[in-house]
Amino acid sequence: MSEQFSSRLLEHCVEAFSQLPGVGRRTALRYVLSLLHRKKEDAMVLAQSISQLLEEVKYCSVCHNISDTEVCDLCADPQRDHSTICVVENIRGVMTIESTGIYRGLYHVLGGIISPIDGIGPDELEIDSLIERVQSGEVKEVIFALNPTMEGDTTIFYISRKLSNQDITMTTLARGVSVGDDLEYADEITLGRSIVNRVCLDAQKP
């Protein structure tokens, strides 16, 4: 776009918004104009909450999930199953799994997945601290809940090798046909896996 901004301040703000993922300059301008249309105090809430989050954000010292306390609510909850750790890519993974209401164990947030293209190697991720948690002895099962992509599989392979000498069960999310989906539209690889890993009828719970 060859659009010219009549104000340098406006341009800077549009520029900053367009750094967000999936936001182009047109959308960024729309966001900025909507801020300018509001009362100043209301619009300022966004700037304040961003800077407060960035200044004061803390991560749980155990699972590395975002937390307002030294140890997050999940890790501090005695009702949760401390012998099971679910390994996720980021805090969104925690929220996604929590939203199912099925899982009662703890989490471990890697902070990314191994992706050489993006320059992310194992050292950038919270893998050592995961191994330490497993070595502490309380853990019986590690569940890998990473995206079913090449990078996700690479990360699972790398960590599972590191943990292979530990006396734990390692599992990954079942891959198969989505509930409510039409078989005709499932991709061949997913469908193939769902045949290989078929489940006994009496093992299927709702």
Added chain:
Amino acid sequence: MSEQFSSRLLEHCVEAFSQLPGVGRRTALRYVLSLLHRKKEDAMVLAQSISQLLEEVKYCSVCHNISDTEVCDLCADPQRDHSTICVVENIRGVMTIESTGIYRGLYHVLGGIISPIDGIGPDELEIDSLIERVQSGEVKEVIFALNPTMEGDTTIFYISRKLSNQDITMTTLARGVSVGDDLEYADEITLGRSIVNRVCLDAQKP
């Protein structure tokens, strides 16, 4: 979504982002996570540019466009045609018309259009200052460049009534078939107007 946030700071920030137009909580969370993934100084730029814009934003005292100076660059430019005023809804209108590179006159930013449903009446808009500009005598033509909607047409009707005793030409953007469009897909009202307002072949300039 029944998603639970593990941090109050995070929740506040997601909440603030989801006030932006077209942004739901899922997109807001994506924005916040992308900020947390960056270096703190880089991420802080967004908060700083928002608060700086809100604190220091100025509007041109003549045309009400956003400006860093008391009178905006367009109004201060002696090269522009000061006898023509193009009336637009907001600063995006100025940018859109400027991007054509065709128009050489000045602008007047109304700050909205008359929309009783949204509680916006004529008094909320910069209509009186437009009338003052016209009464100053230098103006020969007022072009209404508002969206071709019911609200746009109402606003044009209201302002044109107020200006009817002035010795000026009032025009509105031509409505017709888009350049490069297929006639088959033009809506009936637009096509109808383009027949009524048909143009002599030798009056058509590229």
